[in-house]
Amino acid sequence: MTDFTWMIGGEAGFGIMTTGLVFSKIATRSGYHIFDYVEYPSLIRGGHNAYEVHIFDSEVSHLSPNIDVLVCLNKETYEKHKARLTSSSLVMFDENEFEIKEEINKVIVPFKKILSDFKGQPIMKNTIALGASIGLLGGDVDGLIKIITEQFSKKGDEVINFNKQFIQAGFDVIKKNYLEKIVNYLIKKAGEEKLVMTGNDAFSLGSVIADARVYVAYPMTPSSTVLTDLAAWQEKTGMVARHAEDEISVINTAIGSSFAGVRSAVGTSGGGFALMVESISFAGITEIPLVVFIAQRPGPATGMPTWTEQGDLLFSVFSGHGEFPKIVLAPGDNEEMIELTAKAYNLADVYQMQVIVMSDMYLSESHKSVSKKFIDEFVETYKINRGKLIDKKSEANLKSKYLRYKITDDGISPRLVPGTPGHFYQANSYEHVEDGHTTEEANPRIDQVDKRARKWKTYLNQDFVMPKVYGNLEKSEAVFVSWGSTKGIVLQAQKLLKTKGIDSAFIHFNHLYPFDKEKVTALFSRQNKKYILLENNSWGQFGKLLAMETGVEIKEKILRYDGRSITAEEVVARIK
Amino acid sequence: MIASTIQDFSGYNPTWCPGCGDWGIGVAIKQALIQLGLSPSTVAAVFGIGCSGNMNDFLNVYAIHSLHGRAIPNAIGIKIANHKMPVIAIVGDGDCYGEGGNHLVHACRGNHDITIIVHDNSVYGLTTGQVAPTAQKGFKSKSTPNGILETPINPLSLTITSGATFVAQSFAGDALHVVSMIKAGIEHKGFSVINILQPCVTFNKINTYQYYLQRVYKLDENYKKNDFKTAVEKSLEVSEEKFPLGVIYQVKKPTFTDQIPQIMETTLVNKKRFIDFEKIIKPFI
Numbered sequence: 001m002t003d004f005t006w007m008i009g010g011e012a013g014f015g016i017m018t019t020g021l022v023f024s025k026i027a028t029r030s031g032y033h034i035f036d037y038v039e040y041p042s043l044i045r046g047g048h049n050a051y052e053v054h055i056f057d058s059e060v061s062h063l064s065p066n067i068d069v070l071v072c073l074n075k076e077t078y079e080k081h082k083a084r085l086t087s088s089s090l091v092m093f094d095e096n097e098f099e100i101k102e103e104i105n106k107v108i109v110p111f112k113k114i115l116s117d118f119k120g121q122p123i124m125k126n127t128i129a130l131g132a133s134i135g136l137l138g139g140d141v142d143g144l145i146k147i148i149t150e151q152f153s154k155k156g157d158e159v160i161n162f163n164k165q166f167i168q169a170g171f172d173v174i175k176k177n178y179l180e181k182i183v184n185y186l187i188k189k190a191g192e193e194k195l196v197m198t199g200n201d202a203f204s205l206g207s208v209i210a211d212a213r214v215y216v217a218y219p220m221t222p223s224s225t226v227l228t229d230l231a232a233w234q235e236k237t238g239m240v241a242r243h244a245e246d247e248i249s250v251i252n253t254a255i256g257s258s259f260a261g262v263r264s265a266v267g268t269s270g271g272g273f274a275l276m277v278e279s280i281s282f283a284g285i286t287e288i289p290l291v292v293f294i295a296q297r298p299g300p301a302t303g304m305p306t307w308t309e310q311g312d313l314l315f316s317v318f319s320g321h322g323e324f325p326k327i328v329l330a331p332g333d334n335e336e337m338i339e340l341t342a343k344a345y346n347l348a349d350v351y352q353m354q355v356i357v358m359s360d361m362y363l364s365e366s367h368k369s370v371s372k373k374f375i376d377e378f379v380e381t382y383k384i385n386r387g388k389l390i391d392k393k394s395e396a397n398l399k400s401k402y403l404r405y406k407i408t409d410d411g412i413s414p415r416l417v418p419g420t421p422g423h424f425y426q427a428n429s430y431e432h433v434e435d436g437h438t439t440e441e442a443n444p445r446i447d448q449v450d451k452r453a454r455k456w457k458t459y460l461n462q463d464f465v466m467p468k469v470y471g472n473l474e475k476s477e478a479v480f481v482s483w484g485s486t487k488g489i490v491l492q493a494q495k496l497l498k499t500k501g502i503d504s505a506f507i508h509f510n511h512l513y514p515f516d517k518e519k520v521t522a523l524f525s526r527q528n529k530k531y532i533l534l535e536n537n538s539w540g541q542f543g544k545l546l547a548m549e550t551g552v553e554i555k556e557k558i559l560r561y562d563g564r565s566i567t568a569e570e571v572v573a574r575i576k
Numbered sequence: 577m578i579a580s581t582i583q584d585f586s587g588y589n590p591t592w593c594p595g596c597g598d599w600g601i602g603v604a605i606k607q608a609l610i611q612l613g614l615s616p617s618t619v620a621a622v623f624g625i626g627c628s629g630n631m632n633d634f635l636n637v638y639a640i641h642s643l644h645g646r647a648i649p650n651a652i653g654i655k656i657a658n659h660k661m662p663v664i665a666i667v668g669d670g671d672c673y674g675e676g677g678n679h680l681v682h683a684c685r686g687n688h689d690i691t692i693i694v695h696d697n698s699v700y701g702l703t704t705g706q707v708a709p710t711a712q713k714g715f716k717s718k719s720t721p722n723g724i725l726e727t728p729i730n731p732l733s734l735t736i737t738s739g740a741t742f743v744a745q746s747f748a749g750d751a752l753h754v755v756s757m758i759k760a761g762i763e764h765k766g767f768s769v770i771n772i773l774q775p776c777v778t779f780n781k782i783n784t785y786q787y788y789l790q791r792v793y794k795l796d797e798n799y800k801k802n803d804f805k806t807a808v809e810k811s812l813e814v815s816e817e818k819f820p821l822g823v824i825y826q827v828k829k830p831t832f833t834d835q836i837p838q839i840m841e842t843t844l845v846n847k848k849r850f851i852d853f854e855k856i857i858k859p860f861i
Contacts, residue, residue: 025861028861029861193861194861195857195860195861196860196861197860201860205853205856205857208850208853208856209853211849211850213657213844213845213847214653214656214657214844216653233856234838235837235838236850236852236855236856237838237850237856238838238839238844238847238850239838239850240656240836240838240839240844242656244649244682245678245679245681245682246678248646248649248678248679249648249649249652249678249679249682250649252642252643252646252648252649252650252653252679253649253650253652253653253656254653255640255649255650255653256622256640256649256650256651256652256653256654256655256656256657257653257654257656257657257844258653258657259640259650259653259654259657260620260653260654260657260658260661260845261657261658261845262657262844262845264653264657278643278646279643279646282642282643282646286640372857372861375853375857379853384849417845418620418638418654418658418661419617419618419620419638419658419661419845420617421617421618422617423617424616424617424636424637424638424639425638425639426632426633426638426639426640426641427639427640427641428632428640428641429625429640429641429642429643430632430641437587437588437633438630438632438633438641
């Protein structure tokens, strides 16, 4: 099969988001893979919402330039997205609500009449549209009814049956009037079990797998669903999810709980992170482990809250006053998000550092299907590593005087859980000597700065992972360089180029900072190659970081900063 | 168990100015901890930044020497992770009522079971004598040479009306009273604030020992500390420069951690790892 895209659009506040998610789940339960994307303004009511689902036989994490089925619950949907229609695209709408004059492939569904016949609420237009869409795509209507039944299970049979009528009515319109237009894109087939999750869901799941016990946040788009996920799960998982009064309190609560011995994380977007930065530095000098999730959106300031950008890379890498080590990771997709999130908690504990996990609206809010088997296997193999945390078994061996900031070769000092009998120590935001007491003397200062810096060296030797190279670096002339959420897009661009007979390579960084300078420099030492930097920002921030660290300057750049993600087609167009 | 001594709790020798109220408060904190049967291993303290915060090096306990204004959220975090451990925050007026004012208000609302010991001397000592949020209107300082334009924060009425369930005031010149208030605050289950009036002998020539001695008085035995309106009224006397000493307000309410079902049986730090991932994964299918 070829891939296809279904999109539904309508006025904000009328259930477009839920409807899109239901459609994604029908697709995955029917044996397909999906990647979806929502477009919405920073409003609750009014304004335009659109939800597109890209469906494919195998794994997919990019959007298609074309829309194959466009469901228009209002005229604006058509106007905004008609440029992406092709001659074979189907457009579903109600002629009683608005007219479309252009010659297009129309599928008329009388939403208004059906609503009035069955006395439905306006929001049930979505349910009709789902029934009709499934009919049009040769999909599994029983599967759709099952999802709706699950969704309304708490509300009882009456509500379920009421909703079923609208599914059936939509479905029947197609069967009655549009048999010849049915395109069998969604025929149910065997396939492995899949989860439909966003990057934020993936971070949340990764945190649970890693045994995070405290998550603190202040709502901020596009990071907020991590807080709502973890809060909804907390009675099951035993975690405490706290919505604090501001981001300053957020990070300081987590510093407190981490100090007291539990794995702790915070999550936010750029503006919230700006408020936290003071305490990133504080956690840095006190060497208190912390995982920080940043879902970027276009700034500066309030910027464009519901759109995407990779504009906070340098801010994150250099966040915090003073000099101290931290680790920045940037997963490329949901699978990497689960793995790297769980790894982040280990790194935070092992190196007693802040580990920043970078996402953006594109990754955080898009759903991508993830194989259940992948998650099961990951859960099997993941091992919690708390590093040099002194546990109940080893605390008896503690020498008489415990030194929290003991000078060691690897830079990492043993860490004691407060409450351990017979000892005490302070985590000191002032420069300190080995036992934690404040110092302003020259030598202990140098010792501690150097000790903290050695942790970076240890990390580079033990846990840093080189960027993955997709394609053949030796053979290809074009070499893409990117990081984080652009992964799926570049992989798709590589596929498209291949069909044109062009070989390309792709260096994808997800262990973003620090990196091994020598090894990374070697990746850029090949002659006669065209390196192309690809980022969703206007400065080419990773390019700057790379140049700063290695002297390698990538001249060719594909940068997009209009709030939308770069597309594979744009990339291909630049290679010709 | 052998009771702890002043020596056990004593770290470095204090560097406070001779005659500073911090000396009395420092000893009172140790005394209170001893009298409560605590040891340096069984209590957690978070210090703010300021002369008071410098107690971090003088008091032996499990501690965080925090940033200016951030001690309260740190203390909340410790409490959430290990709610069986007594947690105190040792802070100054600028620290707690200025830089960290927002945290204070919201911590009151949460009734977090932590004890906030505020050193209130109306000035910033460590940065050499600028005005603090509790200074009387018109107070002249290096940062307000013509006198401060703002009216002072009223720590008592602010915390009582924000939801604190224990609000007390004490005076650094009466160490025994300070001990009794700190003990009562730590023993109270819920958010407790002890505002300790304290002269700064170096930078505050107005609010001296003499000044306070003439204006403080102890609440009498018939004072109804559990009555909200009485407490608010009492707290307003501060604006007339009358300073009641004692527990101004105390009521019993569920604490923040009392209301979290997942830590009813075991503290978060001592819980077993959650591994029933199917429960979380299933709804995504």
